[in-house]
Amino acid sequence: MSQQTLSTHDAEALAEQACLAVGANPATAISLAKATVSAALFGHPGVGFPHLLDYLSGFREGRINKEAEPKINSPLAAIIHSDANGGIAQLGFDLAMPSLVENTRKLGVTIFTQGNSYTTGELGYYVRRLALEGxxxxxxxxxxxVVVGSPSGKVVFGTNPMAFAAPLADVNAPLVIDQASSATAFVNLVKAAEEGRKIPEGWAIDETGNVTTDAAAGLRGALLAFGGTKGANVALMVECLAAGLSGASWSLDMPDFQNGDQVIDAGLTIITIQPTAIDGRFSTRLTQHLDRIAERGGTYAPNRRPVRSSSSEEGRINIDAVVLEKIRRFL
Known part of the structure; x- marks a missing residue:
């Protein structure tokens, strides 16, 4: 697979220019460009620049409000609610984040909940930024x-991801966990289909309801929840918090996020906690515990790479040449 390397500055400028070229307002373009670069650098690259193509098509075809101005209010001291106005989820979060952090430090716990947006992109992006704030x-x-609870059922849930982050002793390298309620993320299925690769058994079913290792057949069928009914229950809990609290649409009522001109109306809920309210050594203790777990081996340890708070700090990003060419066609 051919790749091209861009500086973070050039990559962010490219993403921003592409958004502006399809009519997105400056605030939306800046917000989405930063999130795209962050996903490429520190998260799952598949929801970085490849996923930017979904946003660009969404702007052009009307699935995303290009001129959205989120409406934010606080019905209670510890709750911040955003109506994304049919735009991207990242912009409403960006506007609310200063208050979210301030309220958490003051109150100990705060909830941010948002509806009426396009899908959220890399969910780890939101919690990673908050962990950098302590x-x-x-x-x-x-x-x-796009997800069934069991092979014999019909689609009922989205991939309904959850993400968690906590500050560690090195404030620039938080613990970040980001995973879907489905057996895999939708972007992984799409990529496997594009590359003609087989997928592990248990990821998806075909259109007849049979478990398949054919990625293209999986796209015509549905994803499976991880761990069967346990994963389906997690997906349901996620939806209760994401769509239920925010007032967004249930997954079953959402239109296709890749086709048509209807707003998706996705939900996002973030719960923030001030970890030093009871124990001022929280980050040190957690870091020591993670080191102890790592020493024992045999346990998956989420990535704890240093994270730059700003993508303006120079770095390099590898982008698939085909994806890069498709993005440049929007300019």
Whole structure:
């Protein structure tokens, strides 16, 4: 697979220019460009620049409000609610984040909940930024229904991801966990289909309801929840928090996020906690515990790479040449 390397500055400028070229307002373009670069650098690259293509098509075809101005209010001191106005989820979060962090430090716990947005992109992006501010964050979001609870059922949930982040002793390298309620993320299935690769058994079913290792057949069928009914229950809990609290659409009621001109109306809820309210050594103790777990081996340890708070700090990003060419066609 051919790749091209861009500086973070050039990559962010490219993403921003592409958004502006399809009519997005400056605030939306800046917000989405930063999130795209962050996903490429520190999260799952598949929801970085490849996913930017979904946003660009969404702007052009009307699934995303290009001129959205989120409406934010606080019905209670510890709750911040955003109506994304049919735009991207990242912009409403950006506007609310200063108050979210301030309220968490003051009150100990705060909830940010948002509806009426496009799908949230890399969910780890939101909690990673909050952990850099020294707070614990748990985020959940829902998306159009593409997941069945069991092979014999019909689609009922989105991939309904959840993400968690906590500050560690090295404030620039938080603990970040980001995973879907489905057996895999939708972007992984799409990529496998594009590359003609087989997928592990247990990821998806075909259109007849049979478990398949053919990625293209999986796209015509549906994803499976991880762990059967246990994963389906997690997906339901995520949806209760993401769509239920925010007032967003249930996954079953959402339109296709890749086709048509209807707003998705996805939900996002983030719970933030001030970890030093009881124990001022929280970050040190957690860091020591993670080191102890790592020493024992045999346990998956989420990435704890240093994270730059600003993508303006120079770095390099590898982008698939085909994806890069498709993005440049929007300019």
């Amino acid at each position: 707070v614990i964050a748990l985020a959940v979001s829902n998306s159009p229904a």
